[in-house]
Amino acid sequence: MSTDEARAKQEQLDPLRDRPEDGPLTTNFGSRVDDTDNSLSAGERGPTLMEDFHFREKVTHFDHERIPERVVHARGAGAYGYFRPYASLAEYTKADFLQSEDRETPVFVRFSTVAGSRGSADTVRDVRGFATKFYTREGNYDLVGNNFPVFFIQDAIKFPDFVHAVKPEPDNEIPQAQSAHDTFWDFVSLQPESMHMVMWLMSDRSIPRSYRMMQGFGVHTFRFVNAEGRGTFVKFHWRPVLGTHSLVWEEAQTIAGKDPDYNRRDLWDAIERGDYPEFELAVQLVPEDDEFRFDFDLLDPTKIIPEETVPLRPIGKMVLDRNPDNFFAETEQVAFHTAHVVPGIDFTNDPLLQGRNFSYLDTQLIRLGGPNFEQLPVNRPVAQVRNNQRDGYGQHRIHPGKSSYAPNSVSGGCPVLASPDAGAYVHHQERVDGVKIRKRSESFSEHYSQATLFWNSMADWEKEHIVAAYRFELGKTTHREIRERTVEQLNHIDHTLATAVAEGIGVRPPAEPAGRNHGRTSPALSLANSPTDSI
Numbered sequence: 001m002s003t004d005e006a007r008a009k010q011e012q013l014d015p016l017r018d019r020p021e022d023g024p025l026t027t028n029f030g031s032r033v034d035d036t037d038n039s040l041s042a043g044e045r046g047p048t049l050m051e052d053f054h055f056r057e058k059v060t061h062f063d064h065e066r067i068p069e070r071v072v073h074a075r076g077a078g079a080y081g082y083f084r085p086y087a088s089l090a091e092y093t094k095a096d097f098l099q100s101e102d103r104e105t106p107v108f109v110r111f112s113t114v115a116g117s118r119g120s121a122d123t124v125r126d127v128r129g130f131a132t133k134f135y136t137r138e139g140n141y142d143l144v145g146n147n148f149p150v151f152f153i154q155d156a157i158k159f160p161d162f163v164h165a166v167k168p169e170p171d172n173e174i175p176q177a178q179s180a181h182d183t184f185w186d187f188v189s190l191q192p193e194s195m196h197m198v199m200w201l202m203s204d205r206s207i208p209r210s211y212r213m214m215q216g217f218g219v220h221t222f223r224f225v226n227a228e229g230r231g232t233f234v235k236f237h238w239r240p241v242l243g244t245h246s247l248v249w250e251e252a253q254t255i256a257g258k259d260p261d262y263n264r265r266d267l268w269d270a271i272e273r274g275d276y277p278e279f280e281l282a283v284q285l286v287p288e289d290d291e292f293r294f295d296f297d298l299l300d301p302t303k304i305i306p307e308e309t310v311p312l313r314p315i316g317k318m319v320l321d322r323n324p325d326n327f328f329a330e331t332e333q334v335a336f337h338t339a340h341v342v343p344g345i346d347f348t349n350d351p352l353l354q355g356r357n358f359s360y361l362d363t364q365l366i367r368l369g370g371p372n373f374e375q376l377p378v379n380r381p382v383a384q385v386r387n388n389q390r391d392g393y394g395q396h397r398i399h400p401g402k403s404s405y406a407p408n409s410v411s412g413g414c415p416v417l418a419s420p421d422a423g424a425y426v427h428h429q430e431r432v433d434g435v436k437i438r439k440r441s442e443s444f445s446e447h448y449s450q451a452t453l454f455w456n457s458m459a460d461w462e463k464e465h466i467v468a469a470y471r472f473e474l475g476k477t478t479h480r481e482i483r484e485r486t487v488e489q490l491n492h493i494d495h496t497l498a499t500a501v502a503e504g505i506g507v508r509p510p511a512e513p514a515g516r517n518h519g520r521t522s523p524a525l526s527l528a529n530s531p532t533d534s535i
């Protein structure tokens with residue numbers, strides 16, 4: 001029974017898999033073709049004729065094969081699998097797929113790098129995307145996360161600026177690697193809120209050894225809602241059963257040259273040989289009454305909830321056991337969206353999440369060519385779809401009948417509204433009251449203490465890697481003032497770190513600062529052999 005549930009998506013896909021039997025070559029409208037190597041011409045040495053419909057169709061289709069790559073996370077690798085909870089989570093959420101240990105839900109996961117183009121190397125220093133689509137009986141639920149638990153910016157309105165700074169520079173499209181350039185360091189050194197995330201980026205977490213050995217995080221504080229309507233804040237964590245492992249920088253550089261598909265190949269090969277990647281899903285749960293109990297804002301996506309304060313609670317396991325049949329049809333055309341939610345999972349007012357809830361559908365409308373991309377096989381829910389949305393490019397459904405509006409009395413079969421008891425999604429009834437204002441709460445204004453926490457949690461050799469990474473990446477900036485400004489920012493995090501970085505990039509070490517979140521000094525590091533530039 002449960003196994004059938006896990007296979008529901010594959011059963012939906014099976015009839016759509018185009019495995020033509022042996023037989024004659026045809027055009028797209030089914031006409032048999034006798035020659036696909038010689039175009040129709042006027043005589044053996046004459047011009048090609050317009051009436052050669054086979055030539056025109058073949059070349060026209062080829063001319064239109066490419067679609068825009070994702071504006072971020074362009075390079076990725078995907079796999080199907082299933083998720084199964086360890087026990088019912090009904091106390092916290094009414095989400096159907098989390099109600100019973102017997103329920104297996106099919107999933108599709110796409111791992112990605114962020115900054116590089118579709119053809120870039122896998123092992124660059126970058127954030128990794130970890131996006132999961134759960135095909136639940138109540139509709140698709142997408143957990144669109146990364147392998148770091150925090151993000152660079154607090155408000156989605158900064159995302160275009162941030163991505164313009166991170167991507168290759170506009171005049172010469174250099175470099176593909178994320179952070180070794182002026183615009184990246186210029187932006188982050190002017191945005192102290194990015195300092196925590198940049199620490200993660202300069203750590204070994206940004207060069208995972210394998211997608212099978214990488215954590216994932218929902219990043220934002222989300223909300224569980226149970227059948228009684230009680231909300232609980234929730235942070236999502238994926239934990240790889242194989243453990244979290246990184247490459248070292250020299251390895252990553254060599255592999256990028258020798259096998260740019262390293263992570264993609266590893267995922268594919270592991271699944272082909274039956275060595276299925278497994279990830280445990282864990283949550284941190286915070287009662288709504290405890291919203292203001294922390295010295296940071298739960299709505300601030302540049303902050304973690306320390307696990308010592310709110311321990312992780314494992315809730316289930318995901319297994320990836322099937323490679324896609326066609327990279328383009330499945331991995332490229334899959335469309336994740338933070339606003340794909342199911343009853344029992346809701347948003348918070350995190351301003352980054354609120355903006356994401358706009359951006360994904362908007363970008364997919366252009367990337368996937370119009371409003372019907374949800375009908376693409378990989379995106380179709382296993383739940384029934386029934387509504388009055390009609391027409392548009394790429395419409396695959398045939399809607400019989402006279403009407404596509406409500407209310408309506410002329411034809412039967414008009415979709416009826418569901419009640420919450422019958423599974424309708426009802427937004428959590430949070431009270432919202434405020435004046436229209438472009439100003440963030442003071443509770444978002446502290447940017448350094450969790451970066452310091454991260455630095456202090458590192459072993460000495462990890463600190464050495466972090467310093468070496470700053471020296472390598474920041475050392476590439478051609479503007480002295482950008483290097484100096486970044487070192488000033490690091491000085492707010494840890495004086496030893498700032499000094500060690502400064503010494504490696506030709507900048508005068510900063511004076512030891514004083515005051516809250518300032519002047520922390522960790523024990524001296526032995527950095528004599530840290531590489532500054534080892535390309």
Ligand code: HEM
Pocket residue numbers: 069070071072073076110111112128129130131144145146150151155156157159218219220301334335336352355356359360363364367
């Ligand atoms: C794509 C994660 C912030 C816009 C992605 C993907 C992931 C991701 C994993 C790749 C999905 C796939 O594999 O197809 C995150 C995380 C964020 C974040 C964890 C912060 C916590 C943002 C923000 C915006 C944004 C703030 C815009 C305001 C996009 C867009 C895409 C994308 C436009 C391409 C989607 C597509 O073409 O299908 N993001 N993102 N992201 N993200 Fe984000």
